[in-house]
Amino acid sequence: MVTAAATRPGSRDVAAPTPLRMRRAKVPRTFYLFLLPTLVLFTLAITLPAVMGITLSFTDSVGFGEFQFTGLTNYIALFSDPAIRSSYLFTIGFALVTVLVVNLVAFLLAVGLTAKIRAKIALRAVFVLPMVISGIVIAYVFNFLFSNSLPQLGQAVGISALEQSLLANPDLAWITIVIVTAWQAIPSALLIYIAGILSIPGEVYEAASMDGATAARRLVSITLPLVAGYVVINLVIGFKNFLNAYDIIVGLTNGGPGTATRSVAMTIFSGFTGGDYAYQMANATIFFLIAVVLAVIQLRLNRGRSAF
Protein backbone atom coordinates (compact mmCIF):
# COMPACT_ATOMS: atom_id res chain seq x y z
CA MET A 1 0.00 0.00 0.00
CA VAL A 2 2.74 2.36 0.97
CA THR A 3 4.93 1.37 -1.91
CA ALA A 4 2.05 2.14 -4.21
CA ALA A 5 1.84 5.60 -2.78
CA ALA A 6 5.53 6.11 -3.32
CA THR A 7 5.55 5.08 -6.94
CA ARG A 8 2.29 6.69 -7.91
CA PRO A 9 2.96 8.67 -11.08
CA GLY A 10 3.13 12.40 -10.66
CA SER A 11 4.07 12.20 -7.02
CA ARG A 12 5.54 15.65 -6.63
CA ASP A 13 7.33 17.59 -4.01
CA VAL A 14 4.60 20.18 -3.88
CA ALA A 15 1.47 18.86 -2.26
CA ALA A 16 -1.80 19.25 -4.07
CA PRO A 17 -3.47 22.52 -3.20
CA THR A 18 -6.63 20.74 -2.12
CA PRO A 19 -7.19 20.58 1.64
CA LEU A 20 -4.87 17.91 2.90
CA ARG A 21 -7.28 16.05 5.06
CA MET A 22 -10.06 15.81 2.47
CA ARG A 23 -8.52 12.79 0.78
CA ARG A 24 -5.43 10.66 1.22
CA ALA A 25 -2.86 13.02 -0.23
CA LYS A 26 0.25 11.76 -1.99
CA VAL A 27 3.30 11.63 0.21
CA PRO A 28 5.87 14.08 -1.18
CA ARG A 29 8.97 12.21 -2.28
CA THR A 30 11.12 14.34 0.01
CA PHE A 31 9.65 12.57 3.00
CA TYR A 32 11.02 9.30 1.72
CA LEU A 33 14.39 10.91 1.09
CA PHE A 34 14.33 12.16 4.68
CA LEU A 35 13.71 8.74 6.11
CA LEU A 36 15.43 6.26 3.80
CA PRO A 37 19.11 7.08 4.44
CA THR A 38 18.53 6.63 8.16
CA LEU A 39 16.70 3.35 7.63
CA VAL A 40 19.45 2.02 5.37
CA LEU A 41 22.31 3.00 7.68
CA PHE A 42 20.42 1.71 10.68
CA THR A 43 19.77 -1.61 9.01
CA LEU A 44 23.45 -2.00 8.08
CA ALA A 45 24.83 -0.88 11.42
CA ILE A 46 22.33 -2.36 13.87
CA THR A 47 19.99 -4.91 12.30
CA LEU A 48 22.59 -6.70 10.18
CA PRO A 49 25.03 -7.26 13.09
CA ALA A 50 22.13 -8.41 15.25
CA VAL A 51 20.98 -10.98 12.68
CA MET A 52 24.56 -12.01 12.00
CA GLY A 53 25.27 -12.45 15.70
CA ILE A 54 22.20 -14.55 16.32
CA THR A 55 22.96 -16.71 13.27
CA LEU A 56 26.58 -17.28 14.27
CA SER A 57 25.50 -18.24 17.78
CA PHE A 58 24.26 -21.52 16.29
CA THR A 59 27.67 -22.29 14.74
CA ASP A 60 31.18 -23.19 15.84
CA SER A 61 32.73 -20.07 14.27
CA VAL A 62 35.95 -18.77 15.82
CA GLY A 63 35.49 -15.35 14.26
CA PHE A 64 37.06 -16.10 10.88
CA GLY A 65 37.31 -18.91 8.35
CA GLU A 66 34.82 -21.68 7.84
CA PHE A 67 32.23 -22.77 10.32
CA GLN A 68 29.50 -25.35 10.71
CA PHE A 69 26.07 -25.13 12.21
CA THR A 70 26.02 -26.88 15.53
CA GLY A 71 22.45 -26.25 16.62
CA LEU A 72 21.96 -25.46 20.26
CA THR A 73 25.38 -26.75 21.37
CA ASN A 74 26.58 -23.29 22.43
CA TYR A 75 23.44 -22.60 24.38
CA ILE A 76 23.54 -25.92 26.20
CA ALA A 77 27.19 -25.33 27.07
CA LEU A 78 26.38 -21.82 28.31
CA PHE A 79 23.93 -23.04 30.87
CA SER A 80 26.44 -25.38 32.44
CA ASP A 81 29.37 -22.95 32.33
CA PRO A 82 30.25 -21.73 35.84
CA ALA A 83 32.10 -18.69 34.46
CA ILE A 84 29.00 -17.57 32.58
CA ARG A 85 26.75 -18.27 35.52
CA SER A 86 28.93 -16.28 37.90
CA SER A 87 29.08 -13.33 35.49
CA TYR A 88 25.28 -13.25 35.24
CA LEU A 89 24.88 -13.60 38.99
CA PHE A 90 27.39 -10.83 39.57
CA THR A 91 25.85 -8.52 36.94
CA ILE A 92 22.26 -9.01 38.04
CA GLY A 93 23.13 -8.71 41.72
CA PHE A 94 25.22 -5.63 41.05
CA ALA A 95 22.43 -4.07 38.96
CA LEU A 96 19.84 -4.74 41.66
CA VAL A 97 21.91 -3.28 44.50
CA THR A 98 22.96 -0.29 42.41
CA VAL A 99 19.46 0.50 41.21
CA LEU A 100 18.21 0.48 44.81
CA VAL A 101 21.05 2.66 46.09
CA VAL A 102 20.73 5.09 43.18
CA ASN A 103 16.97 5.46 43.56
CA LEU A 104 16.98 5.84 47.32
CA VAL A 105 19.66 8.55 47.24
CA ALA A 106 18.20 10.25 44.17
CA PHE A 107 14.72 10.34 45.68
CA LEU A 108 15.92 11.85 48.96
CA LEU A 109 18.04 14.39 47.11
CA ALA A 110 15.08 15.28 44.90
CA VAL A 111 12.90 15.89 47.96
CA GLY A 112 15.63 18.15 49.33
CA LEU A 113 16.22 19.95 46.06
CA THR A 114 12.52 20.72 45.58
CA ALA A 115 12.17 22.08 49.11
CA LYS A 116 12.64 25.74 49.86
CA ILE A 117 16.39 25.97 50.12
CA ARG A 118 19.16 28.44 49.52
CA ALA A 119 21.10 28.30 46.25
CA LYS A 120 18.64 25.87 44.74
CA ILE A 121 19.76 26.30 41.14
CA ALA A 122 23.44 26.03 42.00
CA LEU A 123 22.88 22.93 44.13
CA ARG A 124 20.93 21.21 41.38
CA ALA A 125 23.71 22.02 38.93
CA VAL A 126 26.24 20.49 41.32
CA PHE A 127 24.33 17.25 41.79
CA VAL A 128 23.86 16.83 38.05
CA LEU A 129 27.55 17.38 37.31
CA PRO A 130 28.71 13.72 37.63
CA MET A 131 26.52 12.85 34.68
CA VAL A 132 28.80 14.66 32.25
CA ILE A 133 32.04 13.02 33.35
CA SER A 134 33.46 10.06 31.50
CA GLY A 135 32.84 6.80 33.37
CA ILE A 136 36.25 5.32 32.67
CA VAL A 137 38.12 8.47 33.69
CA ILE A 138 36.28 8.94 36.98
CA ALA A 139 36.74 5.23 37.65
CA TYR A 140 40.51 5.70 37.33
CA VAL A 141 40.31 8.57 39.82
CA PHE A 142 38.27 6.49 42.26
CA ASN A 143 40.67 3.61 41.68
CA PHE A 144 43.43 5.73 43.16
CA LEU A 145 41.24 6.87 46.06
CA PHE A 146 40.22 3.30 46.90
CA SER A 147 43.71 1.90 46.68
CA ASN A 148 45.55 4.75 48.41
CA SER A 149 43.41 7.28 50.25
CA LEU A 150 40.85 4.94 51.79
CA PRO A 151 43.46 2.55 53.30
CA GLN A 152 45.29 5.59 54.68
CA LEU A 153 42.06 6.75 56.25
CA GLY A 154 41.46 3.25 57.60
CA GLN A 155 44.87 3.24 59.23
CA ALA A 156 44.41 6.68 60.69
CA VAL A 157 41.01 5.87 62.14
CA GLY A 158 41.99 2.34 63.05
CA ILE A 159 39.38 0.42 61.05
CA SER A 160 41.31 -2.69 60.09
CA ALA A 161 38.80 -3.69 57.39
CA LEU A 162 39.70 -0.58 55.41
CA GLU A 163 43.45 -0.79 55.81
CA GLN A 164 43.73 -2.91 52.72
CA SER A 165 42.43 -1.81 49.38
CA LEU A 166 38.81 -2.77 48.78
CA LEU A 167 39.74 -3.32 45.15
CA ALA A 168 41.96 -6.26 46.12
CA ASN A 169 39.28 -7.95 48.19
CA PRO A 170 37.27 -10.47 46.11
CA ASP A 171 34.32 -10.23 48.49
CA LEU A 172 34.14 -6.45 48.70
CA ALA A 173 35.45 -5.14 45.37
CA TRP A 174 31.92 -5.01 43.99
CA ILE A 175 31.05 -2.32 46.52
CA THR A 176 33.48 0.08 44.88
CA ILE A 177 31.76 -0.51 41.54
CA VAL A 178 28.37 0.21 43.11
CA ILE A 179 29.70 3.44 44.62
CA VAL A 180 31.23 4.80 41.42
CA THR A 181 28.30 3.70 39.26
CA ALA A 182 25.89 5.34 41.69
CA TRP A 183 28.02 8.49 41.76
CA GLN A 184 27.57 8.77 38.02
CA ALA A 185 23.99 7.51 37.67
CA ILE A 186 22.27 9.42 40.46
CA PRO A 187 21.93 12.67 38.45
CA SER A 188 19.59 11.35 35.77
CA ALA A 189 17.39 9.55 38.31
CA LEU A 190 17.43 12.69 40.42
CA LEU A 191 16.25 14.90 37.55
CA ILE A 192 13.37 12.54 36.84
CA TYR A 193 12.33 12.57 40.50
CA ILE A 194 12.52 16.36 40.61
CA ALA A 195 10.20 16.52 37.60
CA GLY A 196 7.89 14.05 39.32
CA ILE A 197 7.73 15.91 42.60
CA LEU A 198 7.20 19.25 40.85
CA SER A 199 4.23 17.78 38.99
CA ILE A 200 2.34 17.24 42.26
CA PRO A 201 -0.12 20.13 42.80
CA GLY A 202 0.62 22.12 45.95
CA GLU A 203 -3.05 22.02 46.92
CA VAL A 204 -2.75 18.33 47.71
CA TYR A 205 -0.18 19.05 50.40
CA GLU A 206 -2.13 22.02 51.65
CA ALA A 207 -5.25 19.95 52.12
CA ALA A 208 -3.27 17.24 53.87
CA SER A 209 -1.69 19.81 56.18
CA MET A 210 -5.12 21.20 57.02
CA ASP A 211 -6.24 17.73 57.96
CA GLY A 212 -3.25 17.45 60.23
CA ALA A 213 -1.07 15.05 58.28
CA THR A 214 2.50 14.99 59.60
CA ALA A 215 5.48 15.43 57.30
CA ALA A 216 6.31 11.73 57.37
CA ARG A 217 2.70 10.92 56.63
CA ARG A 218 2.68 13.29 53.69
CA LEU A 219 5.85 11.73 52.29
CA VAL A 220 4.43 8.21 52.52
CA SER A 221 0.82 8.98 51.61
CA ILE A 222 1.19 11.75 49.04
CA THR A 223 4.66 12.14 47.56
CA LEU A 224 5.49 8.46 47.19
CA PRO A 225 2.20 7.31 45.61
CA LEU A 226 2.13 10.32 43.29
CA VAL A 227 5.66 9.77 42.03
CA ALA A 228 5.26 5.98 41.94
CA GLY A 229 5.22 6.06 38.14
CA TYR A 230 8.55 7.86 38.12
CA VAL A 231 9.99 5.40 40.62
CA VAL A 232 9.07 2.51 38.35
CA ILE A 233 10.53 4.24 35.27
CA ASN A 234 13.75 4.95 37.13
CA LEU A 235 14.01 1.39 38.41
CA VAL A 236 13.55 -0.13 34.95
CA ILE A 237 15.83 2.33 33.11
CA GLY A 238 18.47 2.03 35.80
CA PHE A 239 18.41 -1.74 35.98
CA LYS A 240 18.65 -1.97 32.21
CA ASN A 241 21.63 0.39 32.09
CA PHE A 242 23.47 -1.24 34.96
CA LEU A 243 23.24 -4.64 33.30
CA ASN A 244 25.58 -3.24 30.64
CA ALA A 245 28.20 -2.31 33.21
CA TYR A 246 31.60 -2.17 31.58
CA ASP A 247 33.53 1.14 31.58
CA ILE A 248 33.54 1.66 35.32
CA ILE A 249 34.48 -1.95 36.04
CA VAL A 250 37.38 -1.73 33.60
CA GLY A 251 38.60 1.39 35.37
CA LEU A 252 38.27 -0.04 38.88
CA THR A 253 38.89 -3.78 39.01
CA ASN A 254 39.04 -4.90 35.38
CA GLY A 255 36.89 -7.84 36.43
CA GLY A 256 39.11 -8.86 39.32
CA PRO A 257 40.35 -9.87 41.74
CA GLY A 258 40.32 -13.09 39.77
CA THR A 259 36.94 -13.01 38.06
CA ALA A 260 35.01 -11.74 41.07
CA THR A 261 33.64 -8.65 39.30
CA ARG A 262 33.42 -9.81 35.69
CA SER A 263 30.22 -8.47 34.13
CA VAL A 264 28.31 -10.10 31.28
CA ALA A 265 29.59 -7.44 28.86
CA MET A 266 33.15 -8.37 29.81
CA THR A 267 32.59 -12.08 29.22
CA ILE A 268 31.01 -11.32 25.85
CA PHE A 269 34.03 -9.23 24.83
CA SER A 270 36.30 -12.11 25.76
CA GLY A 271 34.94 -13.73 22.59
CA PHE A 272 37.38 -11.51 20.65
CA THR A 273 40.41 -13.18 22.08
CA GLY A 274 39.36 -16.42 23.66
CA GLY A 275 38.61 -18.30 20.44
CA ASP A 276 35.04 -18.95 21.58
CA TYR A 277 33.56 -16.36 19.25
CA ALA A 278 30.31 -18.18 18.44
CA TYR A 279 29.97 -19.23 22.05
CA GLN A 280 30.03 -15.60 23.21
CA MET A 281 27.58 -14.76 20.41
CA ALA A 282 25.20 -17.17 22.09
CA ASN A 283 25.90 -15.44 25.36
CA ALA A 284 25.12 -12.10 23.71
CA THR A 285 21.89 -13.52 22.32
CA ILE A 286 20.76 -14.57 25.79
CA PHE A 287 21.72 -11.13 27.02
CA PHE A 288 19.69 -9.64 24.17
CA LEU A 289 16.60 -11.64 25.18
CA ILE A 290 16.89 -10.24 28.70
CA ALA A 291 17.11 -6.74 27.21
CA VAL A 292 14.00 -7.40 25.12
CA VAL A 293 12.01 -8.49 28.17
CA LEU A 294 13.06 -5.32 29.99
CA ALA A 295 12.21 -3.27 26.90
CA VAL A 296 8.71 -4.69 26.76
CA ILE A 297 8.22 -3.88 30.44
CA GLN A 298 9.48 -0.34 29.88
CA LEU A 299 7.26 0.25 26.85
CA ARG A 300 4.22 -0.97 28.73
CA LEU A 301 5.00 1.33 31.62
CA ASN A 302 5.59 4.27 29.29
CA ARG A 303 2.44 3.75 27.29
CA GLY A 304 0.26 5.01 30.09
CA ARG A 305 1.95 8.38 30.14
CA SER A 306 3.00 9.14 26.61
CA ALA A 307 1.51 10.47 23.44
CA PHE A 308 2.18 7.26 21.58
Next chain:
Amino acid sequence: MTAQTLLTTTPAQVQVRPRRRFGRRGGEDRPSWRTTTVLLVCAVAVFLPLYATLTMAFKTTAQTVDGQVFSLPAPFSVDGFVEAWKLTNFPRGFAISVFVTAVTVVGTVLLASFAAYAIARNWDRSFFRWSFFYLLAAMFLPFPVLALSQVKLTGMVGLANPVGVALLHVMFQLSFSVLLFTAFIRGLPEELEESARLDGATTWMVFRHIVFPMMAPMSATVAIFAFLASWNDFMMPSLITADSTLQTLPVLQSVFQTQFSSNYNVAFASYLMAMAPAIIVYLFTQRWVMAGVTQGAIK
Protein backbone atom coordinates in the same frame (compact mmCIF):
# COMPACT_ATOMS: atom_id res chain seq x y z
CA MET B 1 12.81 18.14 62.32
CA THR B 2 14.92 18.45 59.26
CA ALA B 3 12.77 16.01 57.44
CA GLN B 4 9.70 17.93 58.42
CA THR B 5 10.97 21.26 57.18
CA LEU B 6 12.06 19.58 54.04
CA LEU B 7 8.71 17.99 53.31
CA THR B 8 6.31 20.68 54.32
CA THR B 9 8.03 23.09 52.04
CA THR B 10 7.90 20.87 48.99
CA PRO B 11 4.60 22.14 47.60
CA ALA B 12 5.72 25.73 47.76
CA GLN B 13 7.59 25.02 44.53
CA VAL B 14 4.45 24.89 42.46
CA GLN B 15 2.48 27.53 44.29
CA VAL B 16 2.00 31.03 43.10
CA ARG B 17 3.80 33.60 45.16
CA PRO B 18 0.95 35.46 46.93
CA ARG B 19 -0.30 32.16 48.27
CA ARG B 20 2.59 31.94 50.67
CA ARG B 21 1.05 34.52 52.93
CA PHE B 22 -1.66 32.07 53.82
CA GLY B 23 0.76 29.38 54.95
CA ARG B 24 -0.24 27.96 58.29
CA ARG B 25 3.17 28.27 59.85
CA GLY B 26 5.20 31.31 59.00
CA GLY B 27 8.46 29.40 59.40
CA GLU B 28 7.77 27.21 56.42
CA ASP B 29 8.05 30.03 53.98
CA ARG B 30 11.63 30.97 54.70
CA PRO B 31 14.28 28.98 52.90
CA SER B 32 15.43 26.15 55.11
CA TRP B 33 19.04 26.46 56.14
CA ARG B 34 18.92 23.01 57.61
CA THR B 35 17.99 21.29 54.35
CA THR B 36 20.48 23.46 52.53
CA THR B 37 23.22 22.39 54.91
CA VAL B 38 22.39 18.70 54.52
CA LEU B 39 22.52 19.09 50.76
CA LEU B 40 25.80 20.96 50.93
CA VAL B 41 27.30 18.11 52.93
CA CYS B 42 26.04 15.67 50.30
CA ALA B 43 27.59 17.86 47.60
CA VAL B 44 30.99 17.09 49.12
CA ALA B 45 30.59 13.55 47.75
CA VAL B 46 30.26 15.02 44.27
CA PHE B 47 33.32 17.21 44.64
CA LEU B 48 35.61 14.80 46.46
CA PRO B 49 36.96 12.93 43.43
CA LEU B 50 37.06 16.12 41.37
CA TYR B 51 38.97 17.95 44.09
CA ALA B 52 41.42 15.04 44.32
CA THR B 53 41.92 15.21 40.56
CA LEU B 54 42.67 18.93 40.74
CA THR B 55 45.15 18.75 43.61
CA MET B 56 46.97 15.73 42.21
CA ALA B 57 47.20 17.25 38.74
CA PHE B 58 49.03 20.33 40.02
CA LYS B 59 51.57 18.49 42.15
CA THR B 60 55.05 17.40 41.23
CA THR B 61 55.76 13.70 41.02
CA ALA B 62 57.66 13.92 44.33
CA GLN B 63 54.66 15.44 46.07
CA THR B 64 52.33 12.66 44.98
CA VAL B 65 54.44 9.87 46.44
CA ASP B 66 52.89 10.11 49.92
CA GLY B 67 49.47 9.37 48.39
CA GLN B 68 47.90 12.30 50.27
CA VAL B 69 45.38 13.34 47.65
CA PHE B 70 43.67 16.07 49.63
CA SER B 71 46.70 18.16 50.52
CA LEU B 72 47.12 21.20 48.37
CA PRO B 73 50.04 21.20 45.95
CA ALA B 74 52.99 23.17 47.29
CA PRO B 75 54.35 24.57 45.12
CA PHE B 76 51.89 24.46 42.22
CA SER B 77 53.36 22.67 39.28
CA VAL B 78 52.23 22.18 35.71
CA ASP B 79 54.84 19.49 35.05
CA GLY B 80 52.09 16.88 35.05
CA PHE B 81 50.25 18.64 32.27
CA VAL B 82 53.37 19.10 30.19
CA GLU B 83 54.28 15.44 30.59
CA ALA B 84 50.71 14.19 29.99
CA TRP B 85 50.44 16.38 26.91
CA LYS B 86 53.47 14.67 25.38
CA LEU B 87 52.83 11.17 26.70
CA THR B 88 49.27 10.75 25.43
CA ASN B 89 49.94 12.93 22.40
CA PHE B 90 47.10 15.10 23.66
CA PRO B 91 46.63 17.26 20.56
CA ARG B 92 46.07 14.18 18.41
CA GLY B 93 43.76 12.47 20.91
CA PHE B 94 41.85 15.70 21.40
CA ALA B 95 41.49 16.22 17.65
CA ILE B 96 40.18 12.67 17.21
CA SER B 97 37.75 13.05 20.11
CA VAL B 98 36.54 16.35 18.66
CA PHE B 99 36.15 14.78 15.22
CA VAL B 100 34.18 11.77 16.50
CA THR B 101 32.01 13.94 18.72
CA ALA B 102 31.34 16.57 16.05
CA VAL B 103 30.33 13.98 13.47
CA THR B 104 28.12 12.30 16.06
CA VAL B 105 26.39 15.52 17.07
CA VAL B 106 25.82 16.84 13.55
CA GLY B 107 24.90 13.42 12.19
CA THR B 108 22.47 12.69 14.99
CA VAL B 109 20.69 16.03 14.81
CA LEU B 110 20.37 15.92 11.02
CA LEU B 111 19.42 12.28 10.51
CA ALA B 112 17.09 12.16 13.49
CA SER B 113 15.31 15.42 12.67
CA PHE B 114 14.88 14.44 9.01
CA ALA B 115 13.52 11.04 9.94
CA ALA B 116 11.32 12.38 12.72
CA TYR B 117 9.79 15.03 10.46
CA ALA B 118 8.95 12.44 7.80
CA ILE B 119 7.51 10.13 10.44
CA ALA B 120 5.51 12.71 12.37
CA ARG B 121 3.90 14.21 9.27
CA ASN B 122 3.00 10.84 7.74
CA TRP B 123 1.95 9.04 10.88
CA ASP B 124 -1.19 7.72 9.15
CA ARG B 125 0.96 5.78 6.66
CA SER B 126 1.96 2.43 7.98
CA PHE B 127 5.41 2.60 6.34
CA PHE B 128 6.35 5.65 8.38
CA ARG B 129 4.68 4.39 11.53
CA TRP B 130 6.53 1.09 11.37
CA SER B 131 9.79 2.82 10.57
CA PHE B 132 9.35 4.68 13.81
CA PHE B 133 8.95 1.51 15.84
CA TYR B 134 11.79 -0.10 13.93
CA LEU B 135 14.17 2.73 14.83
CA LEU B 136 12.86 2.78 18.39
CA ALA B 137 13.62 -0.89 18.87
CA ALA B 138 17.36 -0.20 19.03
CA MET B 139 16.87 1.86 22.16
CA PHE B 140 16.68 -1.46 23.90
CA LEU B 141 19.56 -3.09 22.10
CA PRO B 142 22.69 -2.59 24.18
CA PHE B 143 26.07 -2.33 22.51
CA PRO B 144 27.54 -5.46 24.17
CA VAL B 145 24.94 -7.55 22.36
CA LEU B 146 26.03 -6.23 18.96
CA ALA B 147 29.70 -5.62 19.68
CA LEU B 148 31.17 -8.88 18.37
CA SER B 149 29.47 -8.61 14.96
CA GLN B 150 29.91 -4.86 14.70
CA VAL B 151 33.63 -5.09 15.31
CA LYS B 152 33.88 -7.76 12.64
CA LEU B 153 31.76 -5.82 10.14
CA THR B 154 33.49 -2.49 10.67
CA GLY B 155 36.80 -4.29 10.17
CA MET B 156 35.60 -5.83 6.93
CA VAL B 157 34.43 -2.54 5.37
CA GLY B 158 37.41 -0.46 6.47
CA LEU B 159 35.62 1.35 9.28
CA ALA B 160 37.74 0.11 12.19
CA ASN B 161 38.65 3.74 12.83
CA PRO B 162 37.17 6.96 14.27
CA VAL B 163 34.82 7.30 11.29
CA GLY B 164 33.26 3.94 12.14
CA VAL B 165 33.05 4.91 15.81
CA ALA B 166 31.24 8.14 14.93
CA LEU B 167 28.85 6.27 12.64
CA LEU B 168 27.99 3.78 15.38
CA HIS B 169 27.61 6.58 17.91
CA VAL B 170 25.04 8.20 15.61
CA MET B 171 23.21 4.90 15.19
CA PHE B 172 23.00 4.31 18.93
CA GLN B 173 21.75 7.87 19.50
CA LEU B 174 19.08 7.62 16.79
CA SER B 175 16.30 5.88 18.70
CA PHE B 176 16.28 8.27 21.58
CA SER B 177 16.68 11.32 19.34
CA VAL B 178 14.01 10.31 16.83
CA LEU B 179 11.66 9.73 19.76
CA LEU B 180 12.29 13.21 21.16
CA PHE B 181 12.02 14.94 17.78
CA THR B 182 8.87 13.08 16.76
CA ALA B 183 7.10 13.98 19.98
CA PHE B 184 8.18 17.59 19.54
CA ILE B 185 7.07 17.88 15.90
CA ARG B 186 3.69 16.41 16.71
CA GLY B 187 3.19 19.28 19.12
CA LEU B 188 3.90 21.89 16.42
CA PRO B 189 0.88 23.37 14.63
CA GLU B 190 0.65 22.22 11.02
CA GLU B 191 -1.13 25.33 9.74
CA LEU B 192 2.07 27.27 9.16
CA GLU B 193 3.54 24.45 7.09
CA GLU B 194 0.33 24.07 5.12
CA SER B 195 0.10 27.72 4.23
CA ALA B 196 3.75 27.75 3.19
CA ARG B 197 3.03 24.79 0.98
CA LEU B 198 0.06 26.55 -0.56
CA ASP B 199 2.43 29.40 -1.38
CA GLY B 200 4.52 26.92 -3.34
CA ALA B 201 7.17 25.91 -0.82
CA THR B 202 8.63 22.46 -1.27
CA THR B 203 8.81 19.97 1.59
CA TRP B 204 12.52 20.68 1.89
CA MET B 205 11.94 24.43 2.08
CA VAL B 206 9.23 23.94 4.70
CA PHE B 207 11.62 21.83 6.76
CA ARG B 208 14.61 24.07 6.29
CA HIS B 209 12.90 27.41 6.92
CA ILE B 210 9.98 26.59 9.22
CA VAL B 211 10.24 23.24 11.00
CA PHE B 212 13.96 23.03 11.70
CA PRO B 213 14.20 26.54 13.21
CA MET B 214 11.19 25.78 15.42
CA MET B 215 12.86 22.61 16.63
CA ALA B 216 15.91 24.48 17.93
CA PRO B 217 15.28 23.73 21.65
CA MET B 218 14.88 20.03 20.97
CA SER B 219 17.91 20.03 18.66
CA ALA B 220 19.90 21.51 21.54
CA THR B 221 18.84 18.69 23.85
CA VAL B 222 19.55 16.01 21.28
CA ALA B 223 22.92 17.58 20.48
CA ILE B 224 23.99 17.70 24.11
CA PHE B 225 23.12 14.07 24.69
CA ALA B 226 24.96 13.06 21.54
CA PHE B 227 27.92 15.13 22.70
CA LEU B 228 28.06 13.56 26.16
CA ALA B 229 27.55 10.01 24.92
CA SER B 230 30.21 10.38 22.26
CA TRP B 231 32.81 12.40 24.15
CA ASN B 232 32.75 10.16 27.22
CA ASP B 233 32.42 6.79 25.53
CA PHE B 234 35.07 4.19 26.20
CA MET B 235 33.49 0.89 25.20
CA MET B 236 32.94 1.53 21.48
CA PRO B 237 36.17 3.28 20.48
CA SER B 238 38.26 0.84 22.49
CA LEU B 239 36.73 -2.10 20.63
CA ILE B 240 36.09 -0.64 17.18
CA THR B 241 39.25 1.40 16.49
CA ALA B 242 42.03 -0.98 15.58
CA ASP B 243 44.92 1.51 15.46
CA SER B 244 45.78 2.63 19.00
CA THR B 245 47.24 5.91 17.72
CA LEU B 246 43.75 6.87 16.52
CA GLN B 247 42.09 6.49 19.92
CA THR B 248 39.86 9.05 21.62
CA LEU B 249 40.82 10.72 24.91
CA PRO B 250 38.96 8.39 27.33
CA VAL B 251 40.64 5.33 25.79
CA LEU B 252 44.09 6.96 25.88
CA GLN B 253 43.88 7.24 29.68
CA SER B 254 44.44 3.52 30.03
CA VAL B 255 48.14 4.12 29.40
CA PHE B 256 48.47 5.16 33.06
CA GLN B 257 47.14 1.85 34.31
CA THR B 258 50.08 -0.07 32.99
CA GLN B 259 53.25 1.92 32.52
CA PHE B 260 54.17 5.20 34.21
CA SER B 261 51.90 4.12 37.03
CA SER B 262 53.99 5.91 39.63
CA ASN B 263 53.68 9.32 37.98
CA TYR B 264 50.32 10.09 39.48
CA ASN B 265 50.50 13.81 38.82
CA VAL B 266 50.87 13.07 35.10
CA ALA B 267 47.96 10.64 35.17
CA PHE B 268 45.66 13.03 37.01
CA ALA B 269 46.63 15.96 34.80
CA SER B 270 45.69 13.79 31.86
CA TYR B 271 42.37 12.76 33.45
CA LEU B 272 41.61 16.41 34.09
CA MET B 273 42.29 17.35 30.48
CA ALA B 274 39.98 14.55 29.33
CA MET B 275 37.15 15.61 31.68
CA ALA B 276 37.42 19.37 31.30
CA PRO B 277 35.76 19.85 27.90
CA ALA B 278 32.58 18.04 29.00
CA ILE B 279 32.47 20.00 32.26
CA ILE B 280 32.93 23.28 30.40
CA VAL B 281 30.19 22.42 27.93
CA TYR B 282 27.95 21.46 30.85
CA LEU B 283 28.49 24.79 32.59
CA PHE B 284 27.05 26.55 29.56
CA THR B 285 24.24 24.14 28.79
CA GLN B 286 22.95 22.92 32.18
CA ARG B 287 19.42 24.02 31.43
CA TRP B 288 19.12 21.82 28.35
CA VAL B 289 20.94 18.93 29.94
CA MET B 290 18.48 18.91 32.83
CA ALA B 291 15.44 19.36 30.59
CA GLY B 292 16.64 16.66 28.25
CA VAL B 293 16.87 13.93 30.87
CA THR B 294 13.33 14.55 31.96
CA GLN B 295 11.96 14.63 28.42
CA GLY B 296 13.82 11.50 27.47
CA ALA B 297 12.48 9.47 30.35
CA ILE B 298 8.92 10.65 30.48
CA LYS B 299 8.06 11.15 26.83
